[in-house]
Structure formats: structure tokens, C-alpha cells
Amino acid sequence: MIAGSELILRPDGSVYHLHLLPGQVAEKIITVGDPERVHQVSRRFDRVELKVEAREFVTHTGELDGERITVLSTGIGTDNVDIVINELDALFNIDLRTREVKDELTSLDFLRLGTSGSFQSDLPLDSFLLSHAALALDGLLHYYLNQGEPDPLVIALTDHLDDEGVTLPVPPLVVRPHLPVFMNHPAAAELAAGITLTAAGFYAPQGRSLRLPSGMTPKILNALRTFSDEDLRITNIEMETSGIYGLTRLLGHRAASISALLANRALGTFSKQPAETVESLIDLGLRLLTDRQ
Ligand SMILES: O=P(O)(O)O[C@H]1O[C@H](CO)[C@@H](O)[C@H]1O
Numbered sequence: 001m002i003a004g005s006e007l008i009l010r011p012d013g014s015v016y017h018l019h020l021l022p023g024q025v026a027e028k029i030i031t032v033g034d035p036e037r038v039h040q041v042s043r044r045f046d047r048v049e050l051k052v053e054a055r056e057f058v059t060h061t062g063e064l065d066g067e068r069i070t071v072l073s074t075g076i077g078t079d080n081v082d083i084v085i086n087e088l089d090a091l092f093n094i095d096l097r098t099r100e101v102k103d104e105l106t107s108l109d110f111l112r113l114g115t116s117g118s119f120q121s122d123l124p125l126d127s128f129l130l131s132h133a134a135l136a137l138d139g140l141l142h143y144y145l146n147q148g149e150p151d152p153l154v155i156a157l158t159d160h161l162d163d164e165g166v167t168l169p170v171p172p173l174v175v176r177p178h179l180p181v182f183m184n185h186p187a188a189a190e191l192a193a194g195i196t197l198t199a200a201g202f203y204a205p206q207g208r209s210l211r212l213p214s215g216m217t218p219k220i221l222n223a224l225r226t227f228s229d230e231d232l233r234i235t236n237i238e239m240e241t242s243g244i245y246g247l248t249r250l251l252g253h254r255a256a257s258i259s260a261l262l263a264n265r266a267l268g269t270f271s272k273q274p275a276e277t278v279e280s281l282i283d284l285g286l287r288l289l290t291d292r293q
């Protein structure tokens with residue numbers, strides 16, 4: 001039995017942070033960082049059956065083209081992803097009355113629709129990218145055991161960084177997802193793909209220096225930018241994908257992370273139409289989930 005201090009429930013029986021009860025969440029889940037984006041997604045549903053708000057975690061469940069879908073905001077960062085994935089998994093795979101893990105487990109399908117900064121000059125602003133792998137520089141996954149052997153990409157990256165004479169501020173991990181079946185949609189095959197760097201913050205952890213210098217020095221950034229292996233390079237930087245990929249994989253769920261590239265960090269440019277680009281990203285995500293052509 002899982003103790004009351006470990007799996008905390010509210011007086012109404014809902015999970016502590018998300019304020020959700022079993023049955024309120026669909027097995028297909030869109031995650032977004034920005035709570036406002038939840039409304040932008042659920043506006044497109046044919047029917048909305050549930051709206052719950054708790055801190056930065058806004059959840060809407062509804063239906064589109066006969067598919068039951070939940071859209072939920074994680075807020076920013078993998079510390080929030082830790083809460084979201086664990087509490088959603090508990091809603092399906094732990095009996096909240098007996099506090100025992102269920103004998104039959106449910107595998108969920110996650111789709112992150114987020115924004116990101118391109119790391120490579122040739123990836124255009126306002127384009128979309130599917131993360132084939134995540135380079136975790138945020139630290140969350142080091143706290144979970146059973147990671148297995150290091151991914152070959154991390155071994156190749158470590159050799160490359162050694163050759164370049166640089167050391168990252170934190171030990172790197174690479175995680176790859178089990179992609180949901182809906183990613184077999186032809187539109188997914190057209191997406192640019194690469195390794196997504198998940199950072200622990202927006203400024204210094206992504207190499208930005210306003211008044212404080214970043215430990216992600218130009219030399220380190222250049223070494224990361226020039227890495228490639230298995231035809232994959234580090235394409236973009238954001239703040240959730242490694243947590244989503246790592247935890248969903250460990251828990252037996254499937255996940256895909258698609259990012260709209262709003263900044264180009266190699267060129268120092270930013271989108272002139274971020275709102276339109278995010279709307280198009282939502283269009284794409286809903287096409288994938290409902291198998292619309
Ligand atoms: O647009 P969202 O989904 O929030 O994603 C990106 O934008 C935020 C930073 O501005 C981080 O959460 C990053 O991952």
C-alpha cells in the first residue's frame with residue numbers, strides 16, 4: 001500500500017496537484033506548457049466534458065471526430081513534468097482507494113505541442129520539429145533508477161565533447177520515446193527531426209546571457225551544435241521533452257514531442273508571428289490525433 005505522504009489525495013479523492021479524479025482524463029493526452037494554450041486547443045473540440053484548474057495545471061477533456069482527448073498544461077520545466085506524468089499515471093494505474101498498483105496497467109499516448117528555439121541556422125523560424133531523442137541537461141531523470149544502459153548517442157556525444165575539450169555543467173543523459181501509433185500519420189513523416197536539448201532554465205541553461213554570464217559558453221554551444229551521430233544532430237532547445245520521454249518510457253506509456261521553432265538561437269532571430277505559428281501547431285497535432293488527412 002502506498003502511504004498517504006507519498007501519493008497525496010485531496011479530500012474529494014483527487015490527485016494532489018492536478019486536482020483530477022479517475023475517469024476524467026482520456027487515454028490520448030496533449031500537453032502544452034502555457035495554460036492559455038489549453039483553451040486554444042479545446043476550442044477546436046466538438047464537445048468539452050470537463051474543465052479543471054489547479055495552479056498552472058489546467059485540464060480540459062473533450063471529444064473531436066469521435067476521439068476522446070485531454071489537453072493539459074504542464075507549466076514550464078521538467079520539475080512540473082515530474083508531477084504531471086506521475087499523477088496522470090496514478091489516475092490510471094493505481095487504485096486510489098486501496099492505494100495499490102493495479103494488476104492491469106493502461107498505456108497512455110502523450111503528444112507535447114510546445115515552442116522551442118532552433119539550435120541550427122538552417123532550421124527556419126515557424127517550422128515544426130519532432131524530437132527523435134532528448135538530451136537531458138535538466139537533471140530530473142538522474143533521480144529515477146532503472147534507466148538501463150546509456151544510450152549510444154550519449155556515448156558518442158561524450159566522445160565528441162572530449163575531442164572538443166569541453167565539459168557540460170551537468171552529466172548528460174539521452175532518452176528516446178516509444179512513439180504513439182498516431183505518429184504513423186503521413187504528416188508526421190514530413191516533420192524535421194532531431195535531438196532536442198531539454199534545459200533546466202530559459203536563460204543561462206540555454207546559453208542566454210542578459211546581465212549574468214552563462215556557463216553554457218560559446219565553446220560548449222559550438223561543440224553541441226557540431227555534434228552528429230546516427231544522422232541526428234541537436235536541433236532545438238526547450239524545457240520539457242526529456243522529462244516527458246524519460247518518464248513515459250519508464251512507466252510504459254508512449255509519447256511524441258513536436259515543437260514550433262519560434263527562436264533561432266544560431267542566428268539571433270525570433271518569430272514575427274508566434275501566435276499564428278502556435279495555432280498551426282495545434283492544427284497539426286489535432287490532425288495527427290484524429291487521423292484527419
Ligand atoms: O511553449 P511551451 O510549451 O511552454 O514550451 C517552451 O516554452 C517555455 C519557455 O518559454 C518552456 O516551457 C519551453 O519548453
Ligand SMILES: O=c1cc[nH]c(=O)[nH]1
Binds near residue numbers: 206
Ligand atoms: O528559445 C526558446 C524558445 C522557446 N522555448 C524555449 O525553451 N527556448
